[in-house]
Structure formats: C-alpha cells, structure tokens
Amino acid sequence: MQPEPTGGQLARAPVSLAPEMRKGIWVVIAAFNEERTVGSVVRELRTTGFPNVVVVDDGSRDRTRASAAAAGASTLRHAINRGQGAALQTGICYALGRGAETIVTFDADGQHCADDVAYLVAPLAAGRTAIALGSRFAGRTTGLPPSRRALLHVGRWFTWLSSGVRLSDAHNGLRAFSRDAALALDIRLDRMAHASELIDQIRRCGLPWVEVPVRVRYTAYSRGKGQRSWAALRIATDYLLGKLMR
Ligand SMILES: Nc1nc2c(ncn2[C@@H]2O[C@H](COP(=O)(O)OP(=O)(O)OP(=O)(O)O)[C@@H](O)[C@H]2O)c(=O)[nH]1
Ligand SMILES: [Mg+2]
DSSP, X not given: OOOOOOXXXXXXXXXXXXXXXXXXXXXXXXXXXXXXXXXXXXXHHHHTTOXXXXXXXXXXXXXXXXXXXXXXXXXXXXXXXXXXXXXXHHHHHHHHHTTOSEEEEEESSSOBOTTHHHHHHHHHHTTSOSEEEEEEEEEEEESOOHHHHHHHHHHHHXXXXXXXXXXXXXXXXXXXXXXXXXXXXXXXXXXXXXXXXXXXXXXXXXXXXXXXXXXXXXXXXXXXXXXXXXXXXXXXXXXXXXHHTO
C-alpha cells in the first residue's frame, strides 16, 4: 500500500504568532460524516497551538460529533444535513459570539495542514489585510487527481468571469478572516456554491484580501469522499440562482 501524503514542505520563512493573537483565533470546521478524520484534525490543530476549535457536525450519520468532542473541540450540530456553507456560517456565528478576533475555516477530511494556519493568519496579524485565502496552486498539492485539478482551474475561471476576481485557487476551504470581515460577510448559499458567493461578497464589501500559499493533501480517504466532477454543475447552478435571487 502507498503511504499517505504528508503535505510535504513549502519553502518559506518561519512565522511566529504572539500568544495573545493565538488566543483570539477560532478555527471553524464544517464536518459531514468525518468520524475517521475529524478527531486527528482537531488534535493536530490544538497541538500546533490553536486551542479554540469549533466543529459543526452537519447532520452526520456517524460519530463525527463525538470524535470531535473527544479531541477537545467545541461542537455544534445541525439536525439535518444542510451543506458546508450553512455549517460554516453556523460555526462563524458561534466563534464571533465567543469573542473571536480572527476566524479560520478548515476542512475536516485531513486535506489541510495545521501549521499552515500561522502562515494564513500572519498577514492579518501584521495589519496588512482583512482576509487571507489559501491557495494550493501558489503552494503545493499532493495526490490531486488530474481531473480534479482541471475542474479546479475551470472553477477559477468561472469565479473570474462571474465576480471579476482573479484567484489562483477559488475553492480552497482554508481561509482566515478578521473579526470585522467575518461580521461583514454572510454566507447564504448553504452548499458548496458558498465559495464563489464569498468571493462576490468580499469584492462588493471592498474588503482587502491576499492569497497565501498552502498545502492540500489528497488522500485515498479524501478522494473517495470529496466532490464528484458532476457536482460542479450543481455548484454553478446554485451560485447563479443565488445571484439572481439576491
Ligand atoms: N460533501 C460535503 N461536505 C460537507 C458537508 N457539510 C460539511 N462538509 C465538510 O466540508 C468539507 C469539504 O468537503 P469536501 O467534499 O471534501 O469538499 P472539497 O474539499 O472542496 O473537495 P475535494 O477537493 O474534492 O476534497 C469537509 O470537511 C466536509 O466534511 C456536506 O453537506 N457535504
Ligand atoms: Mg475535501
């Protein structure tokens, strides 16, 4: 059996975040049927120095919530499966209510690396921006299937055409928001189209953003569970309908 990718290294200068800054960071994880990975994701974040983690169990049929809680996360649960956008908005509202100064969104399927969070938050800590968007194409991916890579590039062009915002990676779940930016944004598209909706809102609100190179590791598990190619059509339809109904 092939060993699972670790995410590898990225050439970049080390960053250090002041303990006060770390205390104000809340990591929000939307999770749907992720009992196999969510516990280790939460543990990795907490041992990397990010103690405040909230997992929103999005109507899972497995032990996602129990695994997250056992690993030390605060947990919330949607009684029915509503989609990643809705789960993120639930978690962001919770984190704001707990006084978060910075909010980081992070996937539950083990694709992100906890030590990328410091790199994502560093430009916010330095007062250079209000939003940092993780980019796997400015950074590094391991195990990404060619068909998925092609689709992600189509997604970038789609976002560029529809929002006028040119990103190197438009659908990366790893992002950081200042408190004020999180208060200004409001995810209304419940499912995966929220990623394009967020870019639209960032542009409309005139919020400053930067892209930050991060790693995304596709494992056999995450490839098996992740988005199917046909889902892109549904995402585009949801997004365009959302734009019409705004
Ligand atoms: N698929 C799916 N994921 C959800 C849902 N609600 C929350 N999530 C979480 O959203 C995160 C991203 O889901 P993925 O399906 O892996 O989407 P992705 O990472 O953009 O797509 P891939 O690149 O194919 O992995 C994971 O942490 C999921 O557990 C839901 O209703 N469906
Ligand atoms: Mg995934």
